[in-house]
Amino acid sequence: MVTYGGDEVSALVLDIGTSSVRAGYAGDDSPKAIIPTQYGFIPPSSDQDVDMGDNSDSTEKPKGARSFIGEAGPSLFRPGMQIGNPMSDTLIQDFGPIPALVRHVLQDSMRVNPSEHPILVTEPAWNTPENRERMAEIMFEEFQVPAFYIANTGVLNTFAAGKGSALVVDVGQSVASVIPVVDGFVLRKGVAYSNLPKLVAAHARHILLGNNIDLIPHQLIASKTPVEPNMPPQYAVREDKIPGVTDSWRQWYEDRAVEEWTQNMGGILEQGWNDQLAIQRPARQYEFPTGFNTFFGPDRFHVGELFFFHKPNLVASNSSLPRHIPALISDSLRACDIELRQVLMGNVVVTGGGTLFSGFTDRLHNELVRSFPHVKIHAPGNPVERRYGAWLGGSILASLGTFHQLWISKEEWMEHGKGIVAQRCK
């Protein structure tokens, strides 16, 4: 065991993302508990008495609202339930529900006592000092953890790929980022990120709405009958539930429908955009919750193309268009020392659920190899590893024997206060 440098102290790893919260033991190869970051809540003004499911969690929100966290939180229909997300652009904007989320994932899903385990939390490269200090405060004050550390997702993704230096291309649910990591440190000047996935989702929604497709979720459908492709759907809506649907829940389920469609249908042409090739690709059938089903041809590839290329008219019409991935990479490299280019391009790590589009890695390679002949891309084939790369890196880091000197202990927290976080977690 010593030969691998590992020494497990039963640490926990907590990775809070925009779409899901991942938690597990350090030393494992995949997180033990994954719950959505979105949560449902019913404001206190609502006087309806709702029967919660067995597996839903209820904790008191600061406002006194009832909140529903976990797998059965937002996805279960409850009249008047609204959907909230503490994350915005991968940063925690609202710390109110964070303790409840953490408590749910640690105590209710993993069934561990946080006061017995050191905990490693992840943060994006552009996290603010206030945010990480607040996170440390929550961990020490609310969960009484014996030791705490906050590590950068870029660095952790590098470690998950078994490297010390890498250019991490991370496409999440709301942000696509390119992070240069050298010797286990993020080069902050080279960090480049944009809300590209949101643009992709908006485009997908635009395509679906352009085809007059109803994005009604299965929760609101009482019955449906099978129909031929492209025929109008025949379904009955749960009229009793319709009055209880809130705007935020409607937004959530529509987003989810679009996301599902994108995940199933979206693709990327490996050799760059070509109308002929896009038409030649076989069309795929997709059935929506209403029973409506149809075939999608080149539209599928229009969605993925946005990751790599923006049409000039689109750029002209929208000045604040998020940068696509090749632009992010070149921006990031330009900010780095010229000597590092060779190192970084030889170690491109592709991670995040947004990179699971079919053809994403090939296309990226084709784009990069034009300007960097020695480019080498590391993309885990296992989808779990690809989506939870940061968690995996945290799991590796927190189980290393040499890492244990870096923990911020409770004693140090009491002694030095918030300053210790910036001092220790560089």
Place this chain on the structure above:
Amino acid sequence: MAASIADVRSALSIPGHVTPNRLQQVKKQPSQSVKKPEGISRELYSLIGPSAPSLAAQLAKPRLKQKPNLGGGGKVKWEWRNFKNGARSDSLELGHWVKASVDPDSEYPFAKYNVQPTNYIWSPDEYARHLEDPEWTQEETEYLFNLVQEYDMRWFVIFDRYEYPRGEKEAGRAIEDLKERYFSVCRKLIRNRTWADENLKTHLQNLMQYDKDREQMRKRYLTSLDNRTPDQLQEEEALFIEIKRLEQNERKFKREREELLRIIAGIEAGLPDIADEDASVSLSLDPKRRKKGMDFEIPATPILTAPVMKKPQSYKNAAHDAQHCIIRNEPSGTTPATKAAHTPSYMRSYKLPVPKAAIAPRVTQILAELGIQHNRLVMPTKDNCALLESLLETTTALVETRKVVDKADYEIKVLKSQLEVRENEDEGDGTASVGEIDDSDVFETQKNGRGESIGSTRSTRNRKLCRRSMSTSSVDTSVTLPVRAVKRQKRA
């Protein structure tokens, strides 16, 4: 042997060392009986004793193949123990599973990896005396040193995190500026402090060398390499392929030439300069080295000079030669030093002089009379070879001279007979015949002269002959030449 002696004793009924022998045998018995072979019951073994060992194998019970014991035997006990990390300054106790056999008071095994780099600190006085720099304030220098300490000399990270508030008009510091300041301060501190170990001091100073201009130039080169357009890259690639092709042709040509030389001239030794040229060409044009950008750090000259083969050093020293019995044959200076003029090494006896083909049989005959075989020397030393050579030379001269003498004798005889005929006939027109003789005489004289110059004949008889012929011929010519001239004038 001992047994046979005992037998002899018993046969001769000599009482002697019988008793101690018996005692020894008795003593050995119990130790042998301990090794009871398996498969024989104790009773049977006590009956037959150790006399039936060959049966033992057959008597053993058949058994299944033994299972391998991989665990080393026994269970390992693990226990959950709290430990303190020696690399930490606080009292945090974490727990982990360890083997129960590990000493609980032993130091945490990973604490030893917590190595801190040496930090250089200075007193204000020291700073004022040695470290002043118009570009840097003391505060900024301290800030830089703290960063270097914090990030463990990872310069790219240090440069990334370097945020020292400076004046608006001042430009931000480049990574080279930071490095230069750090290393120069370290160098000065090392130089101006007293060191117990001078070697360590020089070693540290060497470690702290930094050439900012060189680094900046290197970076500019890298940038220009990186900024090549695809067209330029393509052209470079094409040129590179062309060079490779040319090089290959050259190599092929050289190989063929070498092959030819080997066949024709029998040169077995290698041709060192061919290999040399190849090495230097391929080194200087290696594209990978160029593209990596590493070669700017490596000075170019040593690479190019290194593979040039050293010519064996010529000790023209006469004393040295004499001491080592070396005799040098100076190569002929007229022939150009080309491959074609290359002479392989040979045995001295292979190059013994050979007499002219026309007179070879006669030379051989003469030497045979003397009892010498000229085409083989028993001991072809240098002196012997020289002697043989001079012998052959003289023999050749002798043979030639004799030939001339014989001819002259014959002429004289002919002339005498002619004279007799003329005297007998008294008066007659003999001009034509005289002229003919004249011509032949001139020829003879010339031949004689040459013979004289070449040969220093030793036999007195030959010399006498020679003199005689000379005198006659000279008389002849002196008489006849004017006559001939008159004759020719008349004819004209």
